[in-house]
Amino acid sequence: QSVLTQPPSASGTPGQRVTISCSGSSSNIGSNTVNWYQYLPRTAPKLLIYSNNQRPSGVPDRFSGSKSGTSASLAISGLQSEDEADYYCAAWDDSLNGGVFGGGTKLTVL
């Protein structure tokens, strides 16, 4: 059971907008910033969003992040087939004094 809770799956059709949620608590999301990763198995994870809503250079603006209280969301607009991947949220947890990942959400582009 992951400290951060994500839906196991999400789906959308090309061009649609999808959102993936990440729920935590006061010791992690409630007091620290959230980061999002795109992961294809056996490849290195890719940082999509850092500090809740910042995009690293090279990440398309179709990807956006937000945070409110103890929850965060990743939104992908203009869905493309290459967006089919696993998505993970991550945050520092003050109680654990360590990092935590969500359980991951498998995004399917129909």
Place this chain on the structure above:
Amino acid sequence: EVQLLQSGGGLVQPGGSLRLSCAASGFIFSNYGMTWVRQAPGKGLEWVSAINGGGGSTYYADSVKGRFTISRDNSNTLYLQMNSLRAEDTAIYYCAKVHSGWYTSFDYWGQGTLVTVSS
């Protein structure tokens, strides 16, 4: 160009030890925290350990605390010493460079190395 080149994985028996290495280049190594993240078969990403740029502060997941040791040296290399290995430590291990803030924002990753704990 930032590069993280990993080595040291393999097959080890339960209770055994293994040391992973991550050779960094293309950035001022001592200016950045580093971390290890793993993915067990069929499971999600798991944060394992982190170390600050100077090497004086280290952090561990409860699942590895007391068994794993993270370290770094002046040759721009990050290490993960893994002792008392268990079957549940079987995973692909990634080293990663901290991008910003606390140790959960990583912008460059190693290629991953497989650790298999089995008799």
